[in-house]
Amino acid sequence: MAENNNILEKLDGLEARYEEVSTLITDPSVIADQQRYVKLTKEYKDLEDIMKLRQKYINCLNGIAEAKDILMNEQDADMKEMAREELATNEELQPKLEEEIKIALVPKDPEDAKNVQMEVRAGTGGDEACLFAGEIFMMYKKFCESKGWAVSVTSESEGAVGGFKEICFAVSGDNVYGTLKYESGVHRVQRVPVTESNGRMQTSAATVAVLPEADPFEVNINEGEIKWDTFRSSGAGGQNVNKVESGVRARYMWKNPNTGEVEEILIECTETRDQPKNKERALARLRTYIY
Structure with missing residues (x-):
């Protein structure tokens, strides 16, 4: 029972904060401060989930207490049987x-x-590594679809026999980075590749990078210093391909605070046929890279 009280004490303490945050996010001065507003709305959602659990827990404890009271004081056999079932259900819950x-x-x-912004790049293994990188991308794509997350490819470079030399894509949804962050690193496969005519085993590798997408207020970028280029997309896409310069390339000189060196960041985006949308998404990738 002491543990129950301890849990309830912690939840009761959070209830006061939940009420405070729910009031703050309706305050015009807080809404005007986007950085604070975004932070508070995230806190509100987390606290709301905990408050729902709190109510379920209180209902469960009340159900146990009521069932025990009926078993001790009630004479009716049917009432006692219902109380036993209620007690068993809540004690299990x-x-x-x-x-x-x-x-x-x-x-x-x-x-x-x-x-997140994700990148999958073929490593050692030549054409087989490109095929492996393509399979990794398809694996992530299907996993994200099963979670109800949206996947959008921002740029890609296809391999000679299929797959990708490199593919960059954005994933949006609920708790995406928390789920995918451990996927970063080198992935390798040992198999007889379809590109191998003599049936020899080969080890191929691909690298995966998972970067949390930065919010606009988290990164300071002087957008006037970005050099924009446009180019024509390539690949399947009907009459629009190679006729409309919808692809965008952003070049940005950035001083790395860790090394003190000035680096040129190059971001390309050919995701849509709409140049302004591609610019917007390239800017999101640039913020994420710097963040």
């Missing part, structure tokens, strides 16, 4: 709710809720 609450109370990485 209680530890599950306590575990959910404990997990919900663990401090979250503030980055976890962010959307």
